[in-house]
Amino acid sequence: MADIANLRTAAETGLSSLFEAGRKSFATEEAIGREEAFKFFEATGLPSRRVEAFKYTDLRAAMTEAAPPAEAPSDEAARAAVAGAKGFAGIEAARLTFVNGHLVPALSDLDGLPEGVRVTPLNAALAQSDARLKLLAPVEQARANPIYQLNTAFLADGALISVAAGAKPERPLHLRFVGAGTDGFSTATRVLVELAEGAEFTLLESHEGPDGVTYQPNDALDVRVGNGAAFRHARLNREGRGAIALSTISVRLDDDARLETVNVVTGAVLSRHQIYMHVAGEGTSAVVNGAAMLGAGQLADSTLLADHAAVGGVGREMFKTVIDGDATGVFQGKIIVRQAAQQTDGKMKSDCLLLTDEGQMMNKPELEIFADDVACGHGATCGAPDEDLLFYLMARGLPRATAESLLVQAFLGEAVEAVTHEGARAALIGEIEAWLEARG
């Protein structure tokens, strides 16, 4: 068969030049494999719809040019950028602030962290060849993903977060990512979270930036949940409406580990959130949820790979998408149950509420099961708000718009209710209400 090579796009050529230009200024690269990642990326290029995993989210077409990596801002500029940041703002938490992908120590509570939590800025960790760097990229499949590779190649800053054995701080750590600028820029951050045995820890992540600027954040979160540890994670994408926001979370679960990760999307013109979960230990449980509210021109993609390689893992994955205007929702979810992973109990569901005739939803659930004693299922639904339910609510006096909002709120609320942290849950429900209110 003839080998058909894609012509390189302007964005791909641009990324190569940016990588070459940046090479000198990049932090020590051995530990993270920057060169190797970029080489791999250059060979495949930006994924187009011809690549199955990107069939509905054509990055090659969407990313028309390569935006230059953002410089670290001055403290003053960072302060101005953060002043209006709203994501999880009212919550009592320790904060690490990233402006344009660079950690701003002056706006971070590095000295006031929750008990048992240690944070090392990524660049310091690289300079010291921190032993924890070997825990980066804990899930094999993520390493072959072009978005994750781009993140590795252009990695500019981040943090290593360790939670001590048995530590159960009540106060969460909030990673506050804020973008600022009037011209296009790109960012690449990597945060590693390591929970030692029996630790319990809540991490909040908010992402926001300017409207009308074509900026390209690429954020990766690597997590290792140790034996009997519990990691709770709530993530809010309220990026500016011009953003192409790429994110990856890769998690390894050891014996009896518990995971809760909920991603709420209201922002970005195009977003893709990738979740790679590797069940390495026995008796784990995981709740992986998503709630996306999309308006005109937006596309949000949630792509999940749950790889069960050990006995008795319980997985509950619930994705809810509300589509307004001509928005597009994408859900790709795959559960792999390896031969060793007997008694796996996995349920994956993607539901979509279409509020207009112009919107569309792409659902692609997959199961790959090699064990014989498992209970796994998936489901996908798509439809308009139920007219009978609307009539019932209207017959009690609720105007149609209010009735519809109540149904939308209930629909999305189901995914958000899984957030254990009360303040974070309330904040996310507040995001839903604000979205509905803005919709009018």
Added chain:
Amino acid sequence: MLEIKNLVVQIEDNRILNGLDLTVKDGEVAAIMGPNGSGKSTLSYVIAGKEDYEVLDGQILLDGQDVLEMAADERAAAGLFLAFQYPLEIPGVGTMTFLKACMNAQRKARGEDELSTPDFIRAVNAAADRLEINKEMLKRALNVGFSGGEKKRMEILQMALLQPKFCVLDETDSGLDIDALRIVSEGVNHLRAAGRSFLVITHYQRLLNHIVPDTVHVMSKGRIVKSGGKELALELEASGYAEYRTNEAA
């Protein structure tokens, strides 16, 4: 109170109501009985404002105001209430949230102030006690996991809180056991008042032993074919609907 004049309704080219006339006076409890398929539920939906039906002719006047041009929520604010034959389950919507939203929406539509939370809770508790509604039920999502009887009691609770002028009870007795029937009927009787009228739709005379009507109307093929006092229900119970079916067929 309510006047229905020459109401003609169809759904997907099927004529369901064929020139129905009915008048219910202030404070009156009118019962409508009739065989299956005579259009009883359609009548209740058309009064409440369900959009699936096409009204070809006629009027529905509530205190002289034609409600046919009004949306369902406007009719509710004007004082119409339909207790559903099959109340719907709404996962994710808390019962209390729902009740408060409805009460406040109606108050707003009438230009009244929103209810304070203590007043709201007091009103709900009083109505719930009368209907023997467990407080745990109120904490759940609306009607989700409720038994048939619980759902019907929840309908009457809503009626009690919303204080409508005109209530349509669509086969409220269906699916109720004897105790639930008594509780629901007592709830309705408690709401009987000079300024409030009821249209009670049922197949069986049984319900009318508990909610004693002032008038009874027989419906067949989309029209009222006979009207009388409460004794008409007893006659129907004894003779069945055969007469009305043959009359219509003839």
